[in-house]
Amino acid sequence: MSASVLSISNLTVKFGGLTALDDVFLDVPENSIVGLIGPNGAGKTTIFNSISGLVTPTSGLISVEGKNVPWPASHQLVDYKISRTLQGVGLFSGLTVLENVMMGADVLGTSNFFKDALGLSSKSESKLRDRAHEALAWAGALDVAEKMPGALTYPETKRVSIARALVARPKILLLDEPAAGLGQDDIDKFAGLLKELKRKCSIVIVEHHVDFIGSISDKVYVLNFGKVIASGTFDQVKRDPAVLAAYLGTTHA
Ligand SMILES: Nc1ncnc2c1ncn2[C@@H]1O[C@H](COP(=O)(O)OP(=O)(O)O)[C@@H](O)[C@H]1O
Ligand SMILES: [Mg+2]
Incomplete structure (x- = not known):
């Protein structure tokens, strides 16, 4: 058994009268x-x-690398070594892919690293540039580093947004529906990429493609409905009666 990088227990989130997450x-x-x-609406996001x-959770505990910590504010994610892709936040059209990825070092907060870079000591800037190249390589998008976002294909855009999340060198990467809209070929390539990437960090991924999730x-x-109804290997959960009922329930809804 390997150590846990992130652990959550008893997480309950209420929005007014609605219980979005329950224990x-x-x-x-x-x-x-x-x-x-x-x-949809189960509480994944x-x-x-x-x-x-x-x-802000109503109640619950979080630990990072085995240590109980307060629930992070978004500007603390860098310190917690957590990174997520930002859905709906596009790339800046006036910046190259590389520059966009450099911006990712601070997209959710104010790391000292980025402040240094903005202070534009040329040493920090070149360090950030190196990191951005490294992140693009991990995301399989190094070949588009000098392109403008408008010139990218859709699958390339997806890779670049992952690179932007990787530039902070997270230990934990949160991906919310990263394969949405990809065709089967690109989904297969993406699966390969994630399997490589998990050597660098742990990945928590939300996806509708159940077979894709199962394969990676x-x-x-x-x-x-806000509760964990099953957990385990994909082979274990896919046979679970509660899981079958939940999926059949929505299919026929
Ligand atoms: N900020 C919010 N305010 C009120 N209700 C919310 C908010 N975010 C999510 N919800 C509700 O919480 C439930 C879970 O939503 P969500 O986590 O987005 O589900 P999923 O990602 O699994 O589709 C839904 O009923 C949704 O409408
Ligand atoms: Mg969602």
């Missing part, structure tokens, strides 16, 4: 891919929002 637990081992699946400081995840959590 949720999650454990993310080092260098693993953990998949979160469940019908709310887990990410709680971890990344966008939602070391562990899967299934949510329904």
